[in-house]
Amino acid sequence: MLPISYTNLNSSRITRDGTASSASRYRRLIPEYFRRIFHYPQMDIEYTFWIMFYLCFNPSRVYRVTSWHKQTKNQWARDDPAFAVILVFFMAIASMSYAITFHFLSFLNVIKVMFWAVFVDFITVGLIIATVGWWITNKFLRVSAHNHSVDQSVEWLYAFDIHCNSFFPLFIILYVVQFFLLPILLSNSLLAAILSNTLYIIGFSYYYYVTFLGYNALPFLQHTVVFLYPIGILFALYIVSVIMGKNLTVSIMNFYFGFQLQ
Template sequence: MPILPDPTEIPVVLKRLVKPPTLDFETALWEIFYLLFAPRRVYKQLYYRKQTKNRWSRDDPSFVILLVFFLTVSAVAWGLAYTSGAVAILRMVLYMVVIDFLATGFAIATVGWLLANRLFKKSSPATIGGVSDEELEWAFCFDIHCNSFLIIWVSLYLVQFVLLPVLTLDNWLSLFLGNTMYFGALSYYFVITFYGYNALPFLEHTEMILFPIPVVAALYLCSLFGFSMVKHMSSLYFN
């Protein structure tokens, strides 16, 4: 039975949040670059963090701040292009940042935390520097979601915005391009998530995290017969 996350972990991030000089945006930008082009390299830094700070999760909110900033800018751009009025734009920002990223992330991180502690944990926990790794931090599961969500932002909030006039044309090529973009973004989300949990030495059978990809692939193939994800999601956001 996993133990509830220790609330004493939270003030570490909050203290740095209100102290801008302690934020390390340079490292956060380095992580963003490598998550897009060499995600395994980012997770190799976990062992250094564990050895020096005795924690797997970030104690610096810079990465989350940058991602929230990127999402906010994207939401404003979507709002200016496809809605009218400040209220509609604010609603778009709240939906993309609070619902799409934070609320969904909290839910996914909680599910991942429960699964990791109940199903993936090795019977003989590993140790690093003499420190037992029997419990996975919930904050690290949220870090994994943030890392994985980066590709969602690039593909579905940035690239889709630029290509939307093409992706919404009434032809099969536009449908194919749009659905392929969604399939690629969702699949890569699960791959980056797998890398995160697989990097921990006290977890096993983490390849189960990749099981949703064949399901997504089957839905993707079915969608090519006439269901446009781009048009469907656009109608949800903009009626």
């Protein structure tokens, strides 16, 4: 997904201390990444849907392909923004569907819901999570380079790729599946609360699992199991929420749409 500072020793991009300079890589990769957002023919849509399918059913296979991408393009990051663009489109459609369902029918309300889902839930939160993951991995999880090897580091853009990959299954569970289960979930029953909270713990646990796979795919990182630790916290919160009879679907719909149980 994202580029790492990894080139051979004969490359002109290797600096005198043996580490690869990432500045030139960023100047090439990021402008190209954003330029391709506005050039649909340059996007590999078929490959993107392949990734989305396997992220839901066999995410480890996606990261095996990522290693091939590194070998062919000498970068871990995707240089194709199709995944993020398609995911944003799906989120906009899902947000509009929720707005219509809860009678947020004015144009301003629909735009507000779409903006919050896309630019806050996905992009802003994703930027924060990617930055934290990038910092943790480079600061604490890198394997010390031997004298004969090139020092490697996780590039920030790879961390954001991991967030995008992890977010898609969560989107399917908490935007799509939840939408069709709303008639069951929006009730005062304990069964509805258990089902709702189970849906949320599955969605967020899957997010952290795919995140773990993304960082674990990098051969120069160690102790990446730390990205699975939040699942234990989620499980504890799940038990507490069920005991308290808290229905997360009702709470979320109340936050977005002011929904109240009758």
